[in-house]
Amino acid sequence: xxxxxxxxxxxxxxxxxxxxxxxxxxxxxxxxxxxxxxxxxxxxxxxxxxxxxxxxxxxxxxxxxxxxxxxxxxxxxxxxxxxxxxxxxxxxxxxxxxxxxxxxxxxxxxxxxxxxxxxxxxxxxxxxxxxxxxxxxxxxxxxxxxxxxxxxxxxxxxxxxxxxxxxxxxxxxxxxxxxxxxxxxxxxxxxxxxxxxxxxxxxxxxxxxxxxxxxxxxxxxxxxxxxxxxxxxxxxxxxxxxxxxxxxxxxxxxxxxxxxxxxxxxxxxxxxxxxxxxxxxxxxxxxxxxxxxxxxxxxxxxxxxxxxxxxxxxxxxxxxxxxxxxxxxxxxxxxxxxxxxxxxxxxxxxxxxxxxxxxxxxxxx
Numbered sequence: 001x002x003x004x005x006x007x008x009x010x011x012x013x014x015x016x017x018x019x020x021x022x023x024x025x026x027x028x029x030x031x032x033x034x035x036x037x038x039x040x041x042x043x044x045x046x047x048x049x050x051x052x053x054x055x056x057x058x059x060x061x062x063x064x065x066x067x068x069x070x071x072x073x074x075x076x077x078x079x080x081x082x083x084x085x086x087x088x089x090x091x092x093x094x095x096x097x098x099x100x101x102x103x104x105x106x107x108x109x110x111x112x113x114x115x116x117x118x119x120x121x122x123x124x125x126x127x128x129x130x131x132x133x134x135x136x137x138x139x140x141x142x143x144x145x146x147x148x149x150x151x152x153x154x155x156x157x158x159x160x161x162x163x164x165x166x167x168x169x170x171x172x173x174x175x176x177x178x179x180x181x182x183x184x185x186x187x188x189x190x191x192x193x194x195x196x197x198x199x200x201x202x203x204x205x206x207x208x209x210x211x212x213x214x215x216x217x218x219x220x221x222x223x224x225x226x227x228x229x230x231x232x233x234x235x236x237x238x239x240x241x242x243x244x245x246x247x248x249x250x251x252x253x254x255x256x257x258x259x260x261x262x263x264x265x266x267x268x269x270x271x272x273x274x275x276x277x278x279x280x281x282x283x284x285x286x287x288x289x290x291x292x293x294x295x296x297x298x299x300x301x302x303x304x305x306x307x308x309x310x311x312x313x314x315x316x317x318x319x320x321x322x323x324x325x326x327x328x329x330x331x332x333x334x335x336x337x338x339x340x341x342x343x344x345x346x347x348x349x350x351x352x353x354x355x356x357x358x359x360x361x362x363x364x365x
Contacts, residue, residue: 097112097113097231097234098110098112098226098227098228098230098231100223100224102216102220103271103272103275104269104271104272104275105210105216106189106272107189107216107219107220108187108188108189108223109187109189109223109226109227110185110186110187111180111188111230113184113186114179114184114186115141115177115178115179115186118177118186118188118230119138119177121230122143122177122226123136123143124229125226125229125230126143126145126173126175128229129153129154129157129229130151130153130154130155131145131146131148131151131154131173132145132146132151133145133146134146134172134198135199135201135202136202140202140205141177142174142175142176142202142205143174143175144172144173144174144175144199144202145172145173146172147170147171147195148160148172148173148192149168154173157225158171158218170195170198171193171194171195172192172193172195173190173191173192173222174190174191174192174203174205175188175189175190176188176189176190176191179250179251181251181252181266181268181276181365183250188223188226189219190219190222190223190226191205191211191219192215192218193206250267250365251266251267252265252266252267252365253267254357254361261354261357261358261361262340262357263338263339263340263357264338264357264360264361264364265336265338265339266336266337266339266364267337268337269337270330270332270337273330273337274293276364277298277328277330277339277360277364279363280360280363280364281298281300281328281360283363284360284362286356286359286360287301288300288322289301289323289324296330296331297327297328297330298328299324299327299344300324300325300326300328300356301322301323301324301325301326302325302326302352302355302356303323303325303349304349304350304352307349323347324344325344325347326342326343326347326356327342327343327344328340328341328356328360329341329342339357339360340357341353341354
């Protein structure tokens with residue numbers, strides 16, 4: 001029995017040693033023993049669409065789990081050094097539904113909804129607060145109130161004197177409803193106009209003159225109040241068919257050549273465009289090494305994950321500092337702002353400029 005016990009012990013120890021050696025071998029040579037299937041994902045061809053029999057009723061068939069279409073912007077992310085992550089289906093949802101934003105003398109209420117739904121809600125707000133709607137144009141996205149001076153509720157909201165004099169300035173409020181920069185959003189602006197008499201038609205929306213600080217404060221108060229009003233009636237939203245004629249061309253467009261992104265067009269003024277690009281870089285977590293607004297460039301670090309990975313010695317290495325590897329340039333051309341990307345001088349890594357534009361576009365639009 002003693003001999004059998006010792007024999008069994010030696011067999012167990014030998015098996016354990018062999019298993020340990022195999023584990024070490026697998027850990028050291030894992031890359032060579034296990035197939036890298038990342039390129040299968042990247043290079044996979046699109047399959048044929050499902051064909052139903054001619055006698056089948058199309059109305060009874062549909063996608064149980066719809067898959068978002070892959071656009072040129074998405075396909076640009078499929079580079080060889082990393083498996084692309086699935087599209088973020090929550091990327092079109094803002095953290096807050098009603099946010100007052102201000103930039104370079106402009107102020108607007110950003111709403112996470114399409115203009116067709118926002119238009120009737122803005123009209124309801126003007127009527128509810130005593131402004132009324134005297135003139136409107138869904139195609140232009142403009143609503144114009146009646147004279148504010150003759151509405152007690154509107155006067156209170158505007159903080160006008162309760163006992164007006166004969167020389168009091170006549171006022172009307174204009175609301176501008178337009179598609180937002182980001183997809184499926186709407187921006188609403190409010191302006192108070194001084195008039196000599198009750199206008200008999202829609203006034204032109206003034207775009208050139210910069211409002212005073214007092215005008216911006218008034219706009220902020222009204223826009224904040226509008227956000228509260230719209231939030232309180234979310235359960236009773238309606239849709240305006242008339243607002244379908246509103247200009248809805250996207251303000252951000254990705255230009256491609258041979259299925260490769262080459263530039264981004266922003267149908268915005270320079271100040272707003274610069275701010276949107278800055279926001280997109282921050283949300284995409286692309287480090288900005290240096291920037292120059294007046295010259296129109298960003299120096300960014302857009303190295304691949306493999307270039308950033310210090311390897312086996314990551315525990316002992318210092319935190320990787322951002323490096324200037326790519327340039328983003330903003331230039332006004334024919335009334336639009338054009339964003340281009342290029343590899344920085346002195347950087348000899350892969351030219352990932354198309355991927356940079358693709359990722360930037362995802363966060364811009």
